């Protein structure tokens with residue numbers, strides 16, 4: 001379990017401040033927070049790590065699709081990676097210019113492609129297969145890319161691994177000749193990979209980017225031989241890094257990744273670069289606080305029941321805990337100092353798998369105390385499940401440095417919105 005200090009002070013302040021400003025009421029049995037300061041720290045770190053003269057860091061929308069968060073990302077000058085047409089529209093609503101949108105849906109309709117061509121000049125659109133190229137207009141108004149499956153072993157957990165041989169994502173690199181042939185025949189100027197999420201094997205991830213570079217260089221030589229002035233100009237390297245805590249004075253995994261890329265793939269700095277990091281930017285920048293409804297001794301341990309569970313943290317309960325940490329607070333949001341006991345943290349759903357943690361030691365808690373969950377910033381709000389029809393909690397944006405808090409959205413029940 002990681003040290004929860006990173007956002008604990010801020011989180012306790014946030015609850016107290018929201019309460020004192022009347023922004024939380026009795027029905028707010030849990031609330032969600034986005035730290036603007038932490039998010040800025042991560043996104044700035046990303047930009048500085050790459051120090052690329054021509055880059056578009058397109059943050060994956062699916063990781064945190066709250067409209068107010070997207071607006072903030074756009075205001076800071078970042079791009080957005082969209083996995084669906086709905087996400088493209090969300091990006092536009094957030095005020096972005098189309099050339100900063102990367103549209104990666106694996107299942108685009110002909111109408112969606114036409115819409116992009118007619119309305120979104122400069123958008124970046126990556127096809128998922130060579131077959132999809134036949135749906136592209138002759139002279140598209142968007143930049144056209146091909147997603148390549150590097151077929152490398154990235155060490156990503158199976159459900160997040162997109163680079164195995166039969167993946168539904170991208171054109172297998174083993175079909176390199178067909179890819180190069182397609183680059184010559186269609187107006188392609190961008191090549192894309194996203195090798196997987198939570199990749200444990202960074203060396204393979206870098207090898208995949210080297211493969212992308214090799215195809216780009218080979219295609220550019222062929223284009224030159226053919227007398228064409230068109231070139232592959234942009235390499236989109238996707239996202240996929242495991243979230244990490246940034247510790248001042250220590251080299252981050254992101255910096256290590258980039259240093260290795262500089263050694264093994266220096267040509268990346270000669271192309272335009274697109275990145276699509278999602279959870280690396282967000283994971284540690286979000287937190288949630290739930291009231292504790294009960295904590296009941298069953299056998300040797302306490303089952304502690306809270307108001308968010310598998311509806312909010314779907315991946316943690318259905319797949320595998322991702323490292324979210326827990327801190328017991330009293331009803332005034334101060335750290336509990338009671339003796340540690342063993343807890344199972346149970347969510348509110350009528351579903352046997354709805355646990356966020358088992359057998360963890362935390363101070364003993366009681367009805368009315370609070371539980372702080374840190375590390376809820378990615379793939380949580382965006383995955384909200386309707387199972388058991390519970391409402392999405394109120395969502396706050398926090399500027400801890402300037403001691404400001406703002407309600408970004410009120411409690412919402414999706415089942416009431418038919």
Ligand SMILES: Cc1ncc(COP(=O)(O)O)c(C=O)c1O
Nearest residue numbers: 060194197239240276277278279
């Ligand atoms: C095409 C694409 N790009 C980027 C991402 C973001 O990945 P991550 O959050 O692992 O950085 C995803 C996630 O599924 C994706 O499918």
